[in-house]
Amino acid sequence: MDQVESAAPNAFLRDVRAISARMHGALLDEESEGADPALVLLQSALTAEILCVWRYTMMSVSLAGLKQPRIGAEFQEQANDERRHMVAIAQRIRELGGTPDFSPHGLETRFGEFGTRADLAGLVEQNLAAEREVIGLYRRMIDHFEPHDPVTALMLTNILEEESEHATDMQDLLSIETGGHG
Template sequence: MGESLALDVERISKEALRTMAAGPAAGASGLDRERVVSVLNDVVATEVVGWLRYTRHAITARRIDRPEVSELFDLRAEQAMRHATAVAERITRLGGRPAFDPDTLAQRAHTDYSVADDPAIRQMLEQNVQASEIAVAAYREITRWLGDRDGDSRRLMESLVADELQYGRALGALLTG
């Protein structure tokens, strides 16, 4: 798990840096709104792909009679959709268009939708811990990039980081408990 995590974090870091590479453009907030919208649309994709993975894992956990795990995955799926909606609303307030195109969601997401045909609970928990760690790394990078130039988007990203950290701790407790 550790080796693939390093590769995934490297990929998301490179993608985030590539998207934000041009730096701030002149404007009222000091950021290029189109670039902010693009970065936030990648967050929407990450959350929607997460919703799909968490929903699938919740259903699988119910099938193998692990209600405490399925409940956590259900809660996280609901949270991921709330995150996607909140970020999409922020994009709209910035004058952009939220990108929910199913054909591009997986390519734009920081995490992936990888589920085994018949995963074990431990494997599902590990996949979601890894996805949470990747999201935290990507979202922290975005938060730093936004800085004080777009306080509303930064605060939104900070709240997503806090939720991801809380979720990661809950998953970790199930893994060690």
């Protein structure tokens, strides 16, 4: 846990944490500003998923991924999961009468940063920290939706299950990359 909490907070991780913090604000009804809180929450999740699709797709074709095809394939599989999450959430936003925003403002993450970093363990540490942030985000959202919107709550529960698997996968990869501990 300490190792992950100390993961270098690059732009991706800062973005994920900022989304989570904004979502928490929306849950406390501080930042909805008249908008439907359900749509504000789902848009937060959509933005997080868009970032995860970018992140894992880039990592699947990164130098580390290409040098170790098994790792590249693992990231591709995760990117596919995140894409399914992204689509499910966007469809739910539509069903609830909203418009999913696929170009969210204020993100720091840029595509260019992924090809240059050779330290795979560091990247995986950031992924693990991000997955844990997203898991917390979905848990809080499920608590919010469960009493009045079981359809959305069920969708989020299914996504949460896969995010937990991602965290486990990242943890396993991290133990391999850092020499078999944990």
